[in-house]
Amino acid sequence: MIRPLGTSSQTLAHVADFLAQDLDPSQRNIEVTGVCSDSRNIQNGDLFLAFPGEKRHGMEFIDQAIAKGARAVISDFEGVQKSPRKLPSIKVENHQDLPVSLTDWFYGFPSKSMNLFGITGTNGKTTTTYLLSEIYKLAGRKSGIIGTVAIDIAGEQIPAKNTTPTGDEIISILARMRESAVTNVAIEVSSHALTQSRVSGLKFSAVGFTNLTQDHLDYHGNMENYFQAKRSLFTTKYSGNAYINIDNDFGRRLAGEVDIPYQKLSLKGHADWNLTILNETGMKKEIRIFGPKGLIIESKTSLIGEFNFENLLLAISIAIESGVDAETVSRSIPELSGAPGRLQLIVNEPYHAFVDYAHTPDAVSRVLAAVRGVNARRIIGVLGCGGDRDRTKRSAMGSALNSGSDLPIFTSDNPRSESPEKILEDMVAGVKLKEGAELIIDRRSAIRRAVEIAKPGDLIIVLGKGHEAGQEILGKIEPFDDRIELLEAIGIK
Template sequence: MPVPSPRPASLHATPISALATLVGGTVRGEDVLVSGVTLASQDVVPGDLYAALPGANAHGARYAAAALEAGAVAVLTDSDGLDLLVADGVTAPTVVVEGPRSVVGPVARTLYGTSELGLRLFGVTGTNGKTTTAYLMDSALTALGQTTGLIGTVETRIGDERLRSLRTTPEATVLHALLAVMQERGVDSCVMEVSSHALTQHRVDGVVYDVALFTNLSQDHLDFHPTMRDYFLAKASLFTPQRSRRGIVCVDDEWGRELATIAGVPVTTMTSLADVEADWHLVAEAAPPAGGSDDASDGASGGASNHDPADFTLSDGSTTLRLRSALPGDFNRVNTAMAALALLASGLDAPTVERALRSDPHVPGRMEKVSLDPATDGGEHPSLPLVVVDYAHTADAVAAALKALRPQTTGALVVVLGAGGDRDRGKRAAMGRAAALGADVVVVTDDNPRSEDPSVIREAVLAGARDAAGEGGTTDLHDVDGRAAAIDTAVRVAHERGPGSVVAVVGKGHETGQDVAGTIHPFDDREEVARALRAVATGTRGSL
């Protein structure tokens, strides 16, 4: 898939003096016209303004010469950047402004003409559920005949054109260009994920969402945000008039409840909890009376009855929507309800929303069942374990995913997980703990180790799993070096535990590579699972 850097066909060439006035900066050198903007020297299009920003690794001014070589005609930077340009003998016309990252959005909006968007824009934030909710909405809008745009972790889509996503939320330069292209191609609605990094780093500046959604907040990214409160406040900034017109807030957690009270735009609240106040209540179909789930609040019990855990109602006391979650788990009912409320807020009526959400979305790597390749193996093998690949990479998500799979498990529930290197270290033990409390067998392995020693990461996850023993967590723990070997182990153990066993392979979901020391090795959990299933089916693969 190509990288998402399309530019609109219609350009708004603008003198840098006008941009300097817009952002409160000064011009050094002659006034020139620029027709685009980028902050990555590798992505320069001739005629661009290169925004040379200070960063954690380097100052972008270091790459200005390369950007000019590639066709940039002017530079936007701060006084430190200007010093670096002078030291490097770079004499190109330059706009100098302090805090240049914070002006890139308005500059991009001017150059790409995105101040008046002719499409409906939805922004989804929250620790977990952004991708899933965005796909549910995209699928519903498509079912209504709309041409849609999608921007998120898994991919970027403009109508039928698919582009690779480098990050969950692109930089402002890429975002405004994408929105302009979407307008040109007649996109009716765009749903995008808005990460806390993006909100902190001004990536969505200059964009006002018609509807902003907040799913939940739990520990993640504390390598980037100093505290949970900073993380929360980053998310909360989406619910201010500079960034959105109205919000839909899930108040199942305390952060959502606080957000509902401090939001600077009108918000509609939703809860799946009976004892929490909200505008809308999600009520799952009642579970059968006895012998079902051990958790009374969980409507997702197994067993034969007419009860279907996917069905639920969403009601504000006067209007009731009857909805169905296309994906398993309590949390996916919440994601579906959030999608429904966002569609209602955008002006669709209740019957239309119900109908639209009956579409069958495919959300890559989210509670995705993997079966043997039908071409090779002739379809389902009832004797093999059910294997689900999921993107749970926080303790909350691991707990939620395992809870969702428990009712489908009549044998052993086996989980394969690791934790990412160069990411929040505090979540590793918590993820191990959640795994040990939710599964019968825990296979700890590598996620994306990045620059870290994988065995050190595994040990942190295992330590959390071991600590859970005192609270009833499983002690059937395995430390397996290498993710493919871990998947083999899990599938084989589940097979040995007999029919009804389930394997959850979590953390990498849709990812197709594994980052080891900066090199991305091709790796797809779904392919590895299919291979492991085949091996078990034919009795050919390794042992514990």
């Protein structure tokens, strides 16, 4: 867990007063020095937040929290009844916003000292947050990122464990960012985080929507539930400003239902913000952006793919509306590279080789369509599907790989507890495989096979894992980075 470097402390009396709750008079002078909801991350002196989870109650882990040095606990009625008598406890009834609100108060309200921007959607969250952060950096503003790839604190990269951390950890990260004088923070907001109230209590200067396509149906059950989870971010509870990409059905629906001020973004139709490609030479493109009040920006970019232009437009609109001047944005655009593992170019000669994180049917289709624009002789695509995740998307992903690649190679991703052979069966079920398609269970062997058959002018793209540095098999994560594997395979050839 990332914590501020400086020390903080509060007495339980102050904590109880903040929560407007009663406290045993004998416990009022006890000091706590941190706030944490994960018993594994407790440090000596911490205040442990023990609330009901989706499967287990936090109080089930109280012994571990005490062993690590928890000095007091806050819980609901059920939890307090189970709390050891020796541990000071405070009972609360409404705890949805508490991890954020209490931790924010504890550390002196770091969330109030910076601009927070929440980005949600199935695909594009990571790239958009990176583009937005890059613009701020190039504008001379210290920025941060909380997301899938890493926690970025003014350039310091710390590996991330979840797309969106728990509320208390988000605030702890913001407190650390404040120490580094960060003023703008881009936060990926996942549907899981919204459903589980991880960002409940945060106030965003603006929120942005990228798109919504099939994913996480193992968790949400259906697309309507998935949409409603995303939609919940676009309310006065979280923000008073929204930026919505309307080049997808759910974006158009969201724009029609949202009850906060919003601006529409599009590459295709009438909107508050538009982006047009003026000229294209190889991997270089000249673009023109139209914004409110007659704003026009012209620049050049090496970003590839329609979806990346959607991400770019979202980042630019938020940056300009938050005070970055158009001239600075125009100068910044050629320098923007996006996120690690997102259409990341590994080699350019004698063939192109890319790595991308695409792991939904729509993302696979759009990425393969994007690299088709590079005018390669043949596209060799390598893709697997994750185990213990939404099984309903596997055949659609397999179909997307088969139709979008000239030579598709089906392989493993993170099989987790599932049989890799069974996952491959699901991927090709109902798919009429192209001549030359291959099924290679071992991912390393699949990548090497792609390199082996590649000829000058071809394009290899390894999909699904992107920035990930490990492969999860039967509960163990073994070192595995598609980028490194691809480079080593090219060296072997």
